[in-house]
Amino acid sequence: MDTTDGLPADTCTEPLPTPPKSGSAAARWLLGRLGRSILVIFSLVTVVFLLLRLAPGDPAIRALGSETNPEALAAMRERMGLNGPLLDQYKAFIADLLRFDLGKSLLSSQSINAIVAFYLPTTLWLLAVTFGFSLTVAIPLGLLLGTWRNRRGVRALRYLLASSLGVPAFFSGLVLILVFGLQLEWLPVGGYERDFPSNLKYLVLPALASAGVLVPIISSVVATAVSETIRSEFVENALTRNVRGNRLYLNYYLRPSLAPVIALIGYMIGQSFAAAVVTEIVFDVPGIGSALFSAILSRDYPIVQGVVLVVGAGIVLSNFVADLANAALDPRFRQWQR
Amino acid sequence: MAALNNGRRRRPRVTTHGAFLALAIPIIVGLVGSRLSPYGLNDTSVGEAFSKPSFSHPFGTDQIGRDVFTRVLAAIPINLTVALVAVTIPFVVGTVIGAIIGVTPSRWVRSTVETVLESVAALPLTLFALAVVAIVGPGLTGLIGAVIVTNWARYARISSAAATKLRTIEYVEAARLLGYSWPRILVRHVVPNSFREALAYAYNDLVVVMLLVASLSFLGLGVVPPTPELGAMIRDGRLFLGKAPWLTLLPGGTIVVLSVLITRVSIKQSDPNRVV
Numbered sequence: 001m002d003t004t005d006g007l008p009a010d011t012c013t014e015p016l017p018t019p020p021k022s023g024s025a026a027a028r029w030l031l032g033r034l035g036r037s038i039l040v041i042f043s044l045v046t047v048v049f050l051l052l053r054l055a056p057g058d059p060a061i062r063a064l065g066s067e068t069n070p071e072a073l074a075a076m077r078e079r080m081g082l083n084g085p086l087l088d089q090y091k092a093f094i095a096d097l098l099r100f101d102l103g104k105s106l107l108s109s110q111s112i113n114a115i116v117a118f119y120l121p122t123t124l125w126l127l128a129v130t131f132g133f134s135l136t137v138a139i140p141l142g143l144l145l146g147t148w149r150n151r152r153g154v155r156a157l158r159y160l161l162a163s164s165l166g167v168p169a170f171f172s173g174l175v176l177i178l179v180f181g182l183q184l185e186w187l188p189v190g191g192y193e194r195d196f197p198s199n200l201k202y203l204v205l206p207a208l209a210s211a212g213v214l215v216p217i218i219s220s221v222v223a224t225a226v227s228e229t230i231r232s233e234f235v236e237n238a239l240t241r242n243v244r245g246n247r248l249y250l251n252y253y254l255r256p257s258l259a260p261v262i263a264l265i266g267y268m269i270g271q272s273f274a275a276a277v278v279t280e281i282v283f284d285v286p287g288i289g290s291a292l293f294s295a296i297l298s299r300d301y302p303i304v305q306g307v308v309l310v311v312g313a314g315i316v317l318s319n320f321v322a323d324l325a326n327a328a329l330d331p332r333f334r335q336w337q338r
Numbered sequence: 339m340a341a342l343n344n345g346r347r348r349r350p351r352v353t354t355h356g357a358f359l360a361l362a363i364p365i366i367v368g369l370v371g372s373r374l375s376p377y378g379l380n381d382t383s384v385g386e387a388f389s390k391p392s393f394s395h396p397f398g399t400d401q402i403g404r405d406v407f408t409r410v411l412a413a414i415p416i417n418l419t420v421a422l423v424a425v426t427i428p429f430v431v432g433t434v435i436g437a438i439i440g441v442t443p444s445r446w447v448r449s450t451v452e453t454v455l456e457s458v459a460a461l462p463l464t465l466f467a468l469a470v471v472a473i474v475g476p477g478l479t480g481l482i483g484a485v486i487v488t489n490w491a492r493y494a495r496i497s498s499a500a501a502t503k504l505r506t507i508e509y510v511e512a513a514r515l516l517g518y519s520w521p522r523i524l525v526r527h528v529v530p531n532s533f534r535e536a537l538a539y540a541y542n543d544l545v546v547v548m549l550l551v552a553s554l555s556f557l558g559l560g561v562v563p564p565t566p567e568l569g570a571m572i573r574d575g576r577l578f579l580g581k582a583p584w585l586t587l588l589p590g591g592t593i594v595v596l597s598v599l600i601t602r603v604s605i606k607q608s609d610p611n612r613v614v
Binding site: 036039040042043044047048051052055056059062162163165166167168169170171174175177178182270271273274275277278281292293295296299301304305308311312315316319 | 453456457458460461462463464465466468469470471472473474475487545549552553556557559569572576579580583586587590593594596597598600601
């Protein structure tokens with residue numbers, strides 16, 4: 001879905017800065033980044049908190065449905081933490097979060113920490129398979145696109161990749177189910193097993209569906225980086241020394257071009273976390289997205305809150321790690337030197 | 339796509355005919371086509387349920403015998419209009435706010451507002467939209483609201499970056515020295531010269547938002563049936579994927595065609611030299 005957000009595409013063309021002057025500037029930059037990440041999580045928490053309380057209608061009535069008596073309503077308000085002034089509710093909400101206590105489900109009284117711990121590994125498996133597949137396809141593809149930019153076949157491929165960004169994952173998922181699940185009967189159409197080798201066959205199709213968005217983005221970044229690397233002097237030098245074949249493509253073209261990819265993976269993991277909600281539902285994979293969806297349908301607000309916060313924190317964390325990786329690997333991204 | 343045009347650097351240009359091609363033509367075709375069709379949107383005929391695509395029903399019929407082609411035609415303007423509204427409102431609001439921030443003289447105000455903008459823009463759109471719909475309830479109001487709440491900040495960041503460069507430029511200084519009021523300077527001089535980058539982003543955003551709306555409708559959280567909407571149609575058709583695949587494939591293919599059209603325009607809008 002919103003997979004192109006937050007990519008520092010324009011920073012790629014910045015000129016090389018001068019070498020660092022001191023370590024303290026780097027530390028300040030790091031603290032600033034950390035502070036900003038915390039601020040984003042904090043604003044997500046606040047928005048989710050306010051949303052439940054300021055949306056029109058009484059959330060307790062919405063949670064219970066129409067047939068209610070006053071006692072049940074009062075009990076529900078108590079359980080949802082809706083009593084007392086807004087500021088006190090907010091303090092209690094934040095205090096619980098700081099103890100890593102996400103609260104309890106309204107329907108089953110299960111702790112949400114346990115729910116998240118149960119569903120999260122499945123989603124992480126899905127992300128791992130998705131990225132494993134996307135990278136094995138996208139990196140060689142990007143090398144191809146970047147090296148032979150102007151061949152006709154490569155141009156057609158480029159067009160195809162750009163178009164595949166416009167295919168929603170739920171639709172490509174259904175097409176994959178139709179072809180590989182229903183027609184060819186190679187793979188299961190949905191479901192999941194929690195054990196390691198047998199879970200993979202359930203994850204292949206969801207991973208392919210998500211890769212439809214990831215492969216074009218990753219390969220385009222690789223291609224841009226490779227086409228810049230090719231023009232650099234050390235490549236010209238290598239060519240005059242008659243470096244050819246795999247050594248030229250892997251060591252001279254690809255390797256210096258991979259730094260932006262490593263950072264990109266961080267941003268993409270964050271986006272894929274949110275996109276996984278839809279993919280998991282299409283393929284009936286019991287991950288955190290499916291848990292969120294069933295909580296939305298049953299109006300189990302604490303689960304919605306908990307999952308949104310966990311996934312949001314995951315996104316912010318992976319963006320933060322991506323920024324660190326960027327700074328560590330590619331001097332052009334070291335903003336404290338500007 | 340040459341980088342050089344008669345030796346001049348090519349600027350991002352407002353290609354109105356491109357926008358017309360990608361948005362206005364599909365909307366008109368959809369509106370006119372669905373009116374001209376011999377079948378009504380909700381005309382059911384149980385005897386004709388699940389008929390394959392044929393001359394009389396180009397896209398086949400669904401489980402209660404409705405003509406899918408008519409419904410797809412009627413859905414195109416709905417999908418595009420919803421996406422247009424959900425992109426235009428944050429685009430206008432964000433661009434104006436960004437222009438104001440960009441020309442604000444106080445550095446303290448600027449850096450504070452920019453921090454706020456950054457944390458709002460960092461809200462993950464899909465997740466936020468799901469959270470809003472969970473609380474407000476399924477429907478377009480919550481969905482469009484969620485898009486507006488997160489996306490205006492992205493436009494504001496883009497246009498404030500462009501407006502900052504204008505702050506010291508001669509014609510803005512001249513306007514100030516001539517004693518024009520600041521709203522006039524803003525509307526006549528700053529906004530017209532700082533919205534192009536935001537517009538290029540808006541074209542990109544149009545695809546993202548259109549797919550988001552279709553996805554949420556597919557989940558049953560966006561446009562509610564019987565309104566013809568492509569995502570919601572796929573949600574219905576999905577139940578008969580093995581028996582009547584055209585109920586899924588043809589509305590889905592329509593989404594793909596629409597977003598490819600818009601993507602083509604958006605690529606022309608932004609960097610003509612980019613690799614993909």
